[in-house]
Amino acid sequence: MNGRKPYRPDLSALQPEFRRIERRLMLRGALSLGALSLLGGCGELDSDDAVDCVLRDMLSFNDRVQAWLFSRNRLARIFPASAITKPFPFNAYYPPSEIRTVDPAQWRLELSGLIENKKPWSLRDLRALPQQSQITRHICVEGWSAIGSWSGVPLSLFLKRVGADLRAKYVEVKCFDDYFTSIDMETALHPQTILALDYADETLPPEYGAPMKIRMPTKLGYKNPKYVSAIGVTNTYPGGYWENQGYDWFGGS
Amino acid sequence: MPFLQRRPGPRAAHPLIVRLSHWIAAAAMICMIMSGWQIYNASPILPFLFPSWATLGGWLGGGIAWHFAAMWVLFCAGLVYLIYGIASGHLRRDIAPVGPRSVARDLFAALRFRLAHSPGHYNAVQRLLYAGVLLVAVFTVLTGLSIWKPVQLGWLTWLFGGYDLARRIHFACMALIVGFLVIHIALVLIVPRTLWHMIAGGRLKPDAQNPEIVP
Structure with a gap:
């Protein structure tokens, strides 16, 4: 993200499946914390590192938390x-x-x-x-x-x-x-x-x-x-x- | 809550719930610190970087992924521990710091390696350290939330003096926790059997006045 050092991400394996899992999680109903361990996706990915898979699921979960925290009426602070x-x-x-x-x-x-x-x-x-x-x-x-x-x-x-x-x-x-x-x-x-x-x-x-x-x-x-x-x-x-x-x-x- | 109360007969020096939450939180905390160092390295606030072998995630995105995954593990383990600690009286009985005089006495004894250590009984120095690190951990979570959501949780960010200051307080909290870890591990190395007690539980006589290990 920075001009001084363009990143060479190591988790590029994360890329192709992310979209699919994201979409699937978006479609899924409300996800409770308790159900976290039951998060799907990982079992179906054969060639994928299990750790990456869990991290990706957690990011998707956090996306849902972020959407839940977001309010269209809450304004960012205005500075002088x-x-x-x-x-x-x-x-x-x-x-x-x-x-x-x-x-x-x-x-x-x-x-x-x-x-x-x-x-x-x-x-x-x-x-x-x-x-x-x-x-x-x-x-x-x-x-x-x-x-x-x-x-x-x-x-x-x-x-x-x-x-x-x-x-x-x-x-x-x-x-x-x-x-x-x-x-x-x-x-x-x-x-x-x-x-x-x-x-x-x-x-x-x-x-x-x-x-x-x-x-x-x-x-x-x-x-x-x-x-x-x-x-x-x-x-x-x-x-x-x-x-x-x-x-x-x-x-x- | 009768199931939380002390049963008659020998009990574990460290109840299972304390041991479980301790080790889960410890693993999560290590992940939080190392991935936090990875995130720090993307835009350092002090004139140094953390060596890459000490970081987790491989790059900024990986560090963030780890940080925000371990966050939930730490949060859940911490919550279970705090709820248990309050409900069972563990926090009040074992962790709540005692007077400065006891701290001075126990610290002096500890520095001369003369501090008696019995499993399940927390001396004044331990109480101070554990209560301190719990408080710092809570502050770390709060400052972390304030820099994660400076708009949605703007009141929290404001409470910590704005985004940039909150970010520095979050870093300072990490430094305090790392400082605690160094002391904590050093003390365990001095009294190694405490490590086994934190794993297996240890046994404590029901008479709290005269604690002894029961074979």
Whole structure:
């Protein structure tokens, strides 16, 4: 997750089965702590390390706990402008020298999946929608944190505007730097989840995800995609760049 | 709760439930510490890294997976122990610290290797250490929750002075627990039979005033 040392995950074996198990656990009814030892999945995986299997099940269980703890009405703390971290750190799965840029006039936000009106959106269209700003704490899965100032279109407003199926499970995000992630619909509809177009009252600069980043202070950094190019609404588990390598999918704060 | 009360006749110096929760919590705590070091290494708050042989998980994601799995094991074992400890009077009888004078006396005796040790009876130094580590463990769980969920449990994070401070307190709690482990294991090495008693239970005469090992 950090520019200075791209990770070579050892648990890559975790990847292929994760999606399947995740989906199965999502479908399963309420899971009590007592039933933990009975968690399925492990018995059916033949070529897999039993320890990895248990860890994966526990991550899925924790995802459910995180979803249960999450409240759409609970807001992240708002900080004064004086608390903003300067400079706000750049962070990606590659170093800053590999930042990709697009022509803002040519850029379009593509829509897919369970959305009525899939007409692509230009920056001009998005700027015409109501904007909202926030000074919130960005927390990285690595443990560091930084306070920044973002503004843009509330995702809930946008999803309603384009006629998205708000009962769908997932909102998936694709980025033109080949990053991708997905979030639960509850978090997508959280009032502080925004399609950020500005940073510190200026047009979002390339290092912070120009032209669009999805900012959600209720989730860790790897769930806050930059360089966004497409948004989809789906009931099929979409995974994510880091999530497929072993970070927990919910990634909530 | 009659089943929790002391039965007549020789009883185990360490009841089965204490031994089980001790060893399960010990294993989980080791996992928590080593995976915690792995997580720490991703973004250190002090100018050093933990050597990779002392970490668990192989990389940050693996460390997190271990940390958040062992978390439940430790939580459950701790909860069982605390509920038993309160209900049975074990915490009040054996763990609650006694006055500083007794601590000074027992500590002085211990440092001269003259502290009598009878299974199931906790001297003043033990009481202080065990009560201390239990308290620190509770704080570790609370600070851990506060940095895991700084938005959903924002009040807890606020209580610990905000995310960054809570993260440092969580680290400091770990350091205290590691410090406890060093002393605890050193004391076990000095009186090795206590290790066997913690495994097999040991036997204690019903007369608590005059504890002796019963063959």
